[in-house]
Amino acid sequence: MITQTISLYNWTNGVIMIAIFALVCIALIGILINFMMSGKKKDPDEN
Known part of the structure; x- marks a missing residue:
């Protein structure tokens, strides 16, 4: 029984x-920050 429970603790995996x-998670946060920074800025000269 002990050998079966020891095999459940695979630290490498x-x-x-x-x-x-x-x-x-880091990649998703980076993509989110990239979208936030590259949002369209309103140009006051367009109106």
């Missing part, structure tokens, strides 16, 4: 999954 999740 957990660390890789957390790293991938962190990279995806």
